[in-house]
Amino acid sequence: xxxxxxxxxxxxxxxxxxxxxxxxxxxxxxxxxxxxxxxxxxxxxxxxxxxxxxxxxxxxxxxxxxxxxxxxxx
Amino acid sequence: xxxxxxxxxxxxxxxxxxxxxxxxxxxxxxxxxxxxxxxxxxxxxxxxxxxxxxxxxxxxxxxxxxxxxxxxxxxxxxxxxxxxxxxxxxxxxxxxxxxxxxxxxxxxxxxxxxxxxxxxxxxxxxxxxxxxxxxxxxxxxxxxxxxxxxxxxxxxxxxxxxxxxxxxxxxxxxxxxxxxxxxxxxxxxxxxxxxxxxxxxxxxxxxxxxxxxxxxxxxxxxxxxxxxxxxxxxxxxxxxxxxxxxxxxxxxxxxxxxxxxxxxxxxxxxxxxxxxxxxxxxxxxxxxxxxxxxxxxxxxxxxxxxxxxxxxxxxxxxxxxxxxxxxxxxxxxxxxxxxxxxxxxxxxxxxxxxxxxxxxxxxxxxxxxxxxxxxxxxxxxxxxxxxxxxxxxxxxxxxxxxxxxxxxxxxxxxxxxxxxxxxxxxxx
Numbered sequence: 001x002x003x004x005x006x007x008x009x010x011x012x013x014x015x016x017x018x019x020x021x022x023x024x025x026x027x028x029x030x031x032x033x034x035x036x037x038x039x040x041x042x043x044x045x046x047x048x049x050x051x052x053x054x055x056x057x058x059x060x061x062x063x064x065x066x067x068x069x070x071x072x073x074x
Numbered sequence: 075x076x077x078x079x080x081x082x083x084x085x086x087x088x089x090x091x092x093x094x095x096x097x098x099x100x101x102x103x104x105x106x107x108x109x110x111x112x113x114x115x116x117x118x119x120x121x122x123x124x125x126x127x128x129x130x131x132x133x134x135x136x137x138x139x140x141x142x143x144x145x146x147x148x149x150x151x152x153x154x155x156x157x158x159x160x161x162x163x164x165x166x167x168x169x170x171x172x173x174x175x176x177x178x179x180x181x182x183x184x185x186x187x188x189x190x191x192x193x194x195x196x197x198x199x200x201x202x203x204x205x206x207x208x209x210x211x212x213x214x215x216x217x218x219x220x221x222x223x224x225x226x227x228x229x230x231x232x233x234x235x236x237x238x239x240x241x242x243x244x245x246x247x248x249x250x251x252x253x254x255x256x257x258x259x260x261x262x263x264x265x266x267x268x269x270x271x272x273x274x275x276x277x278x279x280x281x282x283x284x285x286x287x288x289x290x291x292x293x294x295x296x297x298x299x300x301x302x303x304x305x306x307x308x309x310x311x312x313x314x315x316x317x318x319x320x321x322x323x324x325x326x327x328x329x330x331x332x333x334x335x336x337x338x339x340x341x342x343x344x345x346x347x348x349x350x351x352x353x354x355x356x357x358x359x360x361x362x363x364x365x366x367x368x369x370x371x372x373x374x375x376x377x378x379x380x381x382x383x384x385x386x387x388x389x390x391x392x393x394x395x396x397x398x399x400x401x402x403x404x405x406x407x408x409x410x411x412x413x414x415x416x417x418x419x420x421x422x423x424x425x426x427x428x429x430x431x432x433x434x435x436x437x438x439x440x441x442x443x444x445x446x447x448x449x450x451x452x453x454x455x456x457x458x459x460x461x462x463x464x465x466x467x468x469x470x471x472x473x474x475x476x477x478x479x480x481x482x483x484x485x486x487x488x489x490x491x492x493x494x495x496x497x498x499x500x501x502x
Contacts, residue, residue: 031393032174040171040460049452050172060445060489067496 104314106234107301111294112322113241116329117378118198120288121349121371124330127281128337129346136265136331142289143327148477149290150298152458154315155467157302164299165389168453183446188293188386190439192421197432199375201350205368214422221418228403230304243373244329250366251335283491290484292446293385300388304399387414437495444492448485
């Protein structure tokens with residue numbers, strides 16, 4: 001039986017870019033896995049600080065969206 | 075006979091001061107990250123802020139600039155300890171300690187803020203050299219050439235010493251101030267004692283916030299920690315790293331004060347929008363001073379660009395696991411250098427686009443920076459309080475009191491500043 005061998009030379013640019021993307025996406029997954037478990041001990045101080053940061057960022061994003069909306073409306 | 079005497083004198087001098095000489099030699103080996111980051115803090119945007127402050131309020135806010143020295147020191151000193159103890163840059167430290175969500179947030183936000191800031195540095199540099207009739211395209215090519223030359227050697231030491239040469243150029247504001255003959259009595263009378271010229275007005279608050287905003291930028295935290303790691307500093311080097319940072323803080327405040335002295339003497343009462351405008355206006359009455367201001371602005375933009383682009387490259391290198399040291403040659407760390415070149419070339423090209431919204435970009439930077447600065451500062455304090463990470467080098471109670479107060483102050487004022495940029499009529 002003839003063994004199938006991919007013809008690398010004639011591989012389309014689409015195929016190459018797919019492989020490039022796949023390789024780099026796997027890098028992101030690898031990083032996510034590597035740092036999945038936060039090493040810092042979640043003391044009350046750390047939890048409060050992180051919660052405060054989340055709230056701060058949400059408010060800031062809302063303000064930016066509001067500014068963007070008012071700019072578009074004008 | 076005379077030769078013997080001088081050799082004898084020299085050896086006696088060396089014997090008497092050998093400890094000081096040894097300490098100086100050791101410091102010169104360790105010196106670098108603290109000095110560079112602090113002086114680069116006086117980047118194109120910083121120079122504009124100080125020039126506008128002097129023109130608006132004369133010498134009256136010098137006391138405030140003096141206070142900013144310790145503020146910058148306390149924040150940056152923590153990055154020295156964190157880098158020397160963990161041997162990780164700030165981006166990697168955030169990923170490891172707080173997980174991928176905060177890690178990606180910091181990394182992506184840092185790269186965006188840094189790239190936008192890089193554009194503002196190019197705006198400053200092209201404006202500075204256009205005073206000498208050098209077209210922006212030539213300026214961009216020169217800058218990219220210098221920045222490439224600095225890293226292709228493949229030696230951290232070479233890069234650092236070249237950067238320190240550009241730091242020395244930042245001193246041009248000192249002779250410039252002497253040339254305009256500021257009134258020393260007036261400086262002592264108006265500038266040293268804390269005061270609020272004209273009362274606490276919206277304009278004054280805006281200027282105070284702008285000065286605070288230029289004192290600590292997100293890239294500084296990432297840059298110094300990565301530079302400490304790349305230089306190979308360890309726990310034993312922490313005292314020297316602190317000294318380096320103190321000297322840098324003194325240096326940056328001195329330069330800021332001398333800029334205020336120049337514009338406060340010659341341009342007092344004028345509405346200055348940029349350092350390049352200050353320089354051009356100065357050309358009329360003090361051509362040499364105007365020239366020095368333009369050289370200083372170019373140098374400030376260049377130093378800022380050098381540090382900011384490296385801060386991003388180091389951060390990506392740490393997280394993606396690329397080789398990411400300035401001791402690597404280009405073929406040994408291709409992705410690290412590719413990111414560095416990509417950032418500077420694209421930022422330079424943006425400035426060359428006809429009718430690019432450069433003013434909008436400059437304002438946008440200040441707003442985007444406050445999305446990252448609080449996170450970077452809070453993570454810094456949390457990491458410095460973690461005994462498992464820092465051991466005996468963790469923050470003491472007094473250090474926490476001081477640094478938490480400073481961080482709350484910086485976050486509040488920089489957020490208000492961003493709001494005032496978004497909504498110009500906010501403070502009346």
